[in-house]
Structures are given as structure tokens and as C-alpha cells.
Amino acid sequence: MVEYKVAANSVGVVETKYFDFDEIELESGKKIAPVRIAYETYGKLNKNKDNAILLCHALSADAHVAGYYKDQFDEDGNLKVDEKPGWWDNMVGPSKAFDTDKYFVICSNVICGCKGSTGPSSIDPTRGEPYGLRFPVITIKDMVNAEKKLIDYLGIRRILTLSGGSIGGMQALQWAISYPERIISTIPQASSARPSAQAIAFNEVARRAIMSDPNFNKGDYYGKERPRNGLAIARMMGHITYLSEESMKRKFGRKLFKDKVGYDFDVDFQVESYLRYQGEKFVERFDANTYLYMTKARDYYDLVEEYNGRLANAFINSTNVKYLLISFTSDWLFPTEHTKEIVRALQAVGADVSFCEIECDYGHDAFLLETDKQTQIITNFLNRVVEEEKIEII
Amino acid sequence: MVEYKVAANSVGVVETKYFDFDEIELESGKKIAPVRIAYETYGKLNKNKDNAILLCHALSADAHVAGYYKDQFDEDGNLKVDEKPGWWDNMVGPSKAFDTDKYFVICSNVICGCKGSTGPSSIDPTRGEPYGLRFPVITIKDMVNAEKKLIDYLGIRRILTLSGGSIGGMQALQWAISYPERIISTIPQASSARPSAQAIAFNEVARRAIMSDPNFNKGDYYGKERPRNGLAIARMMGHITYLSEESMKRKFGRKLFKDKVGYDFDVDFQVESYLRYQGEKFVERFDANTYLYMTKARDYYDLVEEYNGRLANAFINSTNVKYLLISFTSDWLFPTEHTKEIVRALQAVGADVSFCEIECDYGHDAFLLETDKQTQIITNFLNRVVEEEKIEII
Numbered sequence: 001m002v003e004y005k006v007a008a009n010s011v012g013v014v015e016t017k018y019f020d021f022d023e024i025e026l027e028s029g030k031k032i033a034p035v036r037i038a039y040e041t042y043g044k045l046n047k048n049k050d051n052a053i054l055l056c057h058a059l060s061a062d063a064h065v066a067g068y069y070k071d072q073f074d075e076d077g078n079l080k081v082d083e084k085p086g087w088w089d090n091m092v093g094p095s096k097a098f099d100t101d102k103y104f105v106i107c108s109n110v111i112c113g114c115k116g117s118t119g120p121s122s123i124d125p126t127r128g129e130p131y132g133l134r135f136p137v138i139t140i141k142d143m144v145n146a147e148k149k150l151i152d153y154l155g156i157r158r159i160l161t162l163s164g165g166s167i168g169g170m171q172a173l174q175w176a177i178s179y180p181e182r183i184i185s186t187i188p189q190a191s192s193a194r195p196s197a198q199a200i201a202f203n204e205v206a207r208r209a210i211m212s213d214p215n216f217n218k219g220d221y222y223g224k225e226r227p228r229n230g231l232a233i234a235r236m237m238g239h240i241t242y243l244s245e246e247s248m249k250r251k252f253g254r255k256l257f258k259d260k261v262g263y264d265f266d267v268d269f270q271v272e273s274y275l276r277y278q279g280e281k282f283v284e285r286f287d288a289n290t291y292l293y294m295t296k297a298r299d300y301y302d303l304v305e306e307y308n309g310r311l312a313n314a315f316i317n318s319t320n321v322k323y324l325l326i327s328f329t330s331d332w333l334f335p336t337e338h339t340k341e342i343v344r345a346l347q348a349v350g351a352d353v354s355f356c357e358i359e360c361d362y363g364h365d366a367f368l369l370e371t372d373k374q375t376q377i378i379t380n381f382l383n384r385v386v387e388e389e390k391i392e393i394i
Numbered sequence: 395m396v397e398y399k400v401a402a403n404s405v406g407v408v409e410t411k412y413f414d415f416d417e418i419e420l421e422s423g424k425k426i427a428p429v430r431i432a433y434e435t436y437g438k439l440n441k442n443k444d445n446a447i448l449l450c451h452a453l454s455a456d457a458h459v460a461g462y463y464k465d466q467f468d469e470d471g472n473l474k475v476d477e478k479p480g481w482w483d484n485m486v487g488p489s490k491a492f493d494t495d496k497y498f499v500i501c502s503n504v505i506c507g508c509k510g511s512t513g514p515s516s517i518d519p520t521r522g523e524p525y526g527l528r529f530p531v532i533t534i535k536d537m538v539n540a541e542k543k544l545i546d547y548l549g550i551r552r553i554l555t556l557s558g559g560s561i562g563g564m565q566a567l568q569w570a571i572s573y574p575e576r577i578i579s580t581i582p583q584a585s586s587a588r589p590s591a592q593a594i595a596f597n598e599v600a601r602r603a604i605m606s607d608p609n610f611n612k613g614d615y616y617g618k619e620r621p622r623n624g625l626a627i628a629r630m631m632g633h634i635t636y637l638s639e640e641s642m643k644r645k646f647g648r649k650l651f652k653d654k655v656g657y658d659f660d661v662d663f664q665v666e667s668y669l670r671y672q673g674e675k676f677v678e679r680f681d682a683n684t685y686l687y688m689t690k691a692r693d694y695y696d697l698v699e700e701y702n703g704r705l706a707n708a709f710i711n712s713t714n715v716k717y718l719l720i721s722f723t724s725d726w727l728f729p730t731e732h733t734k735e736i737v738r739a740l741q742a743v744g745a746d747v748s749f750c751e752i753e754c755d756y757g758h759d760a761f762l763l764e765t766d767k768q769t770q771i772i773t774n775f776l777n778r779v780v781e782e783e784k785i786e787i788i
Contacts, residue, residue: 028657115494154687197642197665204666205630212623229606236599248591254696261694263422264533271591274597300655302648
């Protein structure tokens, strides 16, 4: 048997699992049937089934939070060159913030995703071909409802905590509103109760780029040329919004790609080369339709509108939940002010809320990149929750 | 004869003029021959020819700074519905900041432009067809050199002042470096001595959008379908960078376009509708190739690099010029810090420099939109320059 060589604090080799259920009713009034949800788990569920942590992913990620797949190793069990672990591997594993020696960590690919869960690339059983844009529009609430079915299926009565950044943070927040009795605490990061006009504007440009690519074909491009250019442009622009001006300056500044400018329209600056690479890499792994659906879900999220201008009302029935909200100083897509708006609403209803703004220059992507401070804050918070709730860790 | 009815402080009906010259040598080492420069003038040149103001335009504008063309009026001399004046009409005219009762105001379409000056859409005489991408890459210095030829042609020995925002501000600054003996003062606005990695990144995404439009055809699309989608996407994204998050919030917030969201990929929010409209309007009036050239000129501008890391050295021979630099608090594309970098360099060489950061939420476009404070500051500055230099106003 091959021994897979990984770091001591890695969850090691993991597998994606699948959960199928009959149907789901959506916020739009439409239904999807049947539904498959791809998920991964790390660590062990304790006897009381109360040490589970549900992580929620953002726009471009998936159920693969941590560890590696078998095919990333060679025959001797050594990682192949350039193989990367799951998207939050720095935060999930033995002795990490979401400590898999203590907790049972779950992550599922959202409904409308393109990494194993039912989404626009799935076969619509009524037509025998991929849904494409006939897939119904999905909201954050719909994502949470699909996750809730998975949690039911796993036999977990109360989730110890949830976390995620950006769209993942919105899910972590929405869980507290939709299913307060089913969660003990939640840790939304780089989140917002209502994205700004500017954030919507960037998403709209991304959608235009995808939908005006001639290969888009109204979303029916499966088995044909895909709208690669449109998706690459969307990703390049998105990337600028995930970084901060400071981090781009630090990483690239005005450094040239070659020794001098070319006086042409090829790559002149390193930042251009980086963005092109990010765009090209992304189209290899992501479905353009899912990009459309994820951006719409983000745009539609508006707790203030939903609760008639009184955000606090969203949390009236959720004061049993312990909240830790984390924002990042350099996040200009969902700035700290958005998190503070949520914090103030939670305080107004007397919820148990902790808030931390982490100083770092990574921008919106900071929840993926900053490890040390997040780990410290989350570890302390979880220790407190575990103690107060008398959770018996394995 | 028709009497054209315009406001008392309008320059009224204007005409575009053209100046042709044999050739220009470019910073890249290439040449363009022949060259035509489109320009407009308002007000009268005084006897000493020292009351001239040269205005420099930004990415998407042209020589038409103020007033109207004849064809914008109906037979009775009334402005037709929805007709707009030149791009800086709020600043140029009788009793305005650039007072055409006192000054002779000039603006030319930059070389590489698409509004009458020689650019990629012009016929390349060596091939008998439009240049397209065979047009050489143009720099800010090249733009200034073309303007200098126009100023020579107009018989102006010393320009009283220059002004412009963004790429126009870069030209206003470069004039002081390239031709300090030919200018008395300059007023660069919303400017930068070197755009940031983030600013380059946005331009690169815009170029990708244009160049990956199948109609782009390596720039040879004249007389055929133009890369409308690509240019519209570039413009939509550009527009986000010209506004501020605050102004978008004030103007649109999360206001819906219809009474509720559509659960589809049509327009849901007013900000989406606005951006689509901006994109569509722009492609009617602008050439995609010129967009590429203008963005490259902006990206390439780097006085710090050119002067080996010592920006002050750029101004060593330009201390005779009086400087007024203006920045805007909400400009995140060329933030105030970029202007301050220039101010510090000018102070280091003992130049006569005034600096004003105007508080307003319009973003980078503020130089086009904010009138009152700009007018006050510029009027005071010009009065001082006129007095100190003993300019005899008409």
C-alpha cells in the first residue's frame, strides 16, 4: 500500500462524496429535482454529533477545502510537482484554526456549482441535456437550504460553527437567520448584508464579458467551444477586486515583464502577465454559467431590503447563536463598514457578538491568505464556545 | 442668418480646425508622416500672444472642450433635444474658470485619437488603408510633442497655463518637463507621475476585452463589424474606476430597475442599466484601437523610472514654471497620494507649487464634474500668475 507523504498538519488524502436528494424548492418559487451535493469531510464526528463545523465556499471554490486527492501523488506517495491542496488548507487540519483533531469539518459545493453539485452543467432530466441558463437562479438562502439537507443527512442536530469568506460569509450569516436552532455559533468573514452598487457593477461587467462571448451561445456551450475569453476577462477583473491596491503594489508595482517596454500590445508589466495567467488557469477549471449564477446570488443578497430597512429584525430569532465576525482593513469589495453594519444590528438585538477587523493588505481575498491572526482569533472563539456549550471533544 | 441661442456664459457655436504637418518622431524611435491634429480655440489671442491656455484631454475625449456645433441647433437656432456641449463646458467660457473673455483657450485631439487627429483609424499612406495596430505606440511625451507643434504653428511663444485631468493632467505635467521655457504655469488635475499596478491591471483587462472580441481582427476592422462588445465591456469597467464607491451608492445604491428582481440574467439593478447604457453609447462615438493606444500611453507614463528613481530630477530644469496641482479625495484610480508625490518632488527642487485636494465624492471623474471649487482655485491661481507675469489681458 502506498504511503502518501504529507505535512503532519495536513488532513492528508481526501475524497469527495456525494449526497443525492429528490428535490429542492427555491426562493424564486422554482424547483430543482433531483439534486446532488458534492461534499468532503475531515476529522471525526463525536458521539454527541456536536463537534461539526460547516465551511462555506466563495465564488470560485468547491467542496475541496483541505488535503489532496490520490492522483496528486506519484507511485512512491510523493506529491507531484506543483500540486496544491484544497482552498483553505492553511486553516483546516490538525492543530489548525479548524482543528481536524477536534472537529468534524464539512464543506459542500454549493448548489449551482460546477464541482460535483447540481448546477447549470448538470443534465436537466426533463430535457436530457445540460440545464445551461434554464437552471433556476439560486440565492444565498437556496445554498443554505441545500446545505441544511446535507446536515440532516449526516445526522447532525446542531452545527458547532460555520465559517467562510465573501459569498461563504453570507452563507455563514444566513444559516443563523434561516436555522438558528441548528447552529451554536457562526464566523462570517469578509461578508456583507448587502453588496454595494460598485460590487454589483463589477459583477455585471463580468456577466457581460461572459454573455457577449460568441461561444456563450445563450449558455448552451457544453460539448462545444466554451466562452473562454469571456470567462477569462471576468476572472481577471474579479481578481483585481479581490486584491488590494497595496498588495498589488507590493507584489508587482510597475515591474516590467521583460527588461523594457515593447511599444506594442503584448505584456509589458508583470501585473499583466499575472492577470492573464490567472484568467487562463481559471477557464480550465471553472464553468462560465456557474460564474453567472454565483455573481447573481451575491448581487441579490440584501438583508436590509428583506427586513424592510431594519437589519436588526433579521436577527430577532437568532440571538441564541454566538457570532464572530471578521473583516479585513484592505478589503474594498466588502469593506469593514459592511461587517460593522451587521455587528451593530446584532448588538441591537442583544446577540452574543464578537467582531475583529484584521489589519492586513491582502484585500478581499485576505480570508484565504492571512493565516496567523485568523487562526488565533478563531481558535480562541471556538475554545470559548466549546467550553460554554460543554462540547465533549473526541 | 440664424441666431444660435445659448447661455450667456457659453462659448457658443464652435468649429473644429485642423493643423497638418509633415512628420513626427516618437519616443519609440518610430515616425508618423504626415500628421493631422484636430483642434478648437475659444476666445481671442492678445497682441503679445501670452494669454493662451492649452487644455489637454483624457482617455475618451477630444478637441471639443466647450460650446456646440451648428448641427446641434434647429432652423430657428434652438438647441435640439438632448444635445450636449463640449466635455469641459462647465469650466470653459465667459466668466468661467478658463475665462474666454480673458484667455485664448486651445484644445487639440491627441495624436492617436479618433476625433480628427491622426490615429489608428487614419489612412497609412504607405499602405493606402487604415493603420490599425500598425500605428506606432504613442506616449504622453509624444502627445505633448504634437501639441508643441500646434502651439508653434499658432505663433504662441509662451503658454499662460495648461490644464487637464487624468491623462490630460499627465500632459499638463509633461509640458513643464519637456518645454519649461514655453509655459508660464500648469494645472495638472487628478494626475500621476506613475499609475499604480492596479490602474495598469484595469487597463489590461480592458485591452483583453477589446482584443479578444472576434470582430477585433487584429485591429483591422474598419469598414467591417467593429469590436463593439469588447469596447463596451472596457468602457463599463472603466466607468466603475472613474466613479467612487460613494458616488455610485448615492446615485444608484441597490435601487432596482424594475419593481422586483427578475431571477434571470436581465438587468435587475439600476447601476447595471446605467453601465450598459454607458457602454452602448460609447461604442457609437469611439474607436476601439484608440482606446488601446490611450490606455498604453497611461500605463507607460513613469517619471520615477525615467529619472532613475528620483522624481525631483524630472523638474530640475522646470523651476521657472508655476504649478497648481489638484487632486480629489474620492479618486481611487489616481489617488491624492500620487499628486502629493509630484508636489513633494517639486518642493524638493524649490518650484513655485500650489496644491489643493478637493473634497468631493465624484471619484476620478471629479475634474469633469466638480465645478465650484475648481473654478475658485483656478481663478485665484490664474489671477496671481497674470499679475506676477504682467500679462495684458485683452
